[in-house]
Amino acid sequence: MNISRIVTLTGILMLTACSSSSSLTSVKEIQDMSVPVVQAPNNPATDTTAVNNCYKENATRLSELQYTLKTNMGDDVSPSEVLDTHSDAHRVFAALSKLEQISAMNETYRKEGNVVGLKAINEMLKPLSGTA
DSSP, X not given: OOHHHXXXXXXXXXXXXXXXXXXXXXXXXXXXXXXXXXXXXXXXXXXXXXXXXXXXXXXXXHHHHHHHHHXXXXXXXOHHHHHOTTSHHHHHHHHHHHHHHHHHHHHHHHHHTOHHHHHHHHHHHGGGTTOO
């Protein structure tokens, strides 16, 4: 069995229909987010402490959101639910995918020392504190 099939099946098994309207609201908010693309300023003297702190804060929040979405979903999701664009499972899967994209940008900005990009992600995640 190839890796992508295993990853897909694992993702499907972690999802189920949403049980609360607040989860659906946060899923919609996550889906509507645009991943911030910010060029690193040409500043060779980047404060590594600020970069690491901002990165860790973002990574923690992203992890919490992913965990909450996954745990609010049950284990009884069928593949047809994930593929049905009108199902809650599909919406949650799309929101988890968006969080993965944001997480990848967070990692990229950390490697670049791009504090401006990290802060943009931080600001984008602020409205989601206490949701999902």
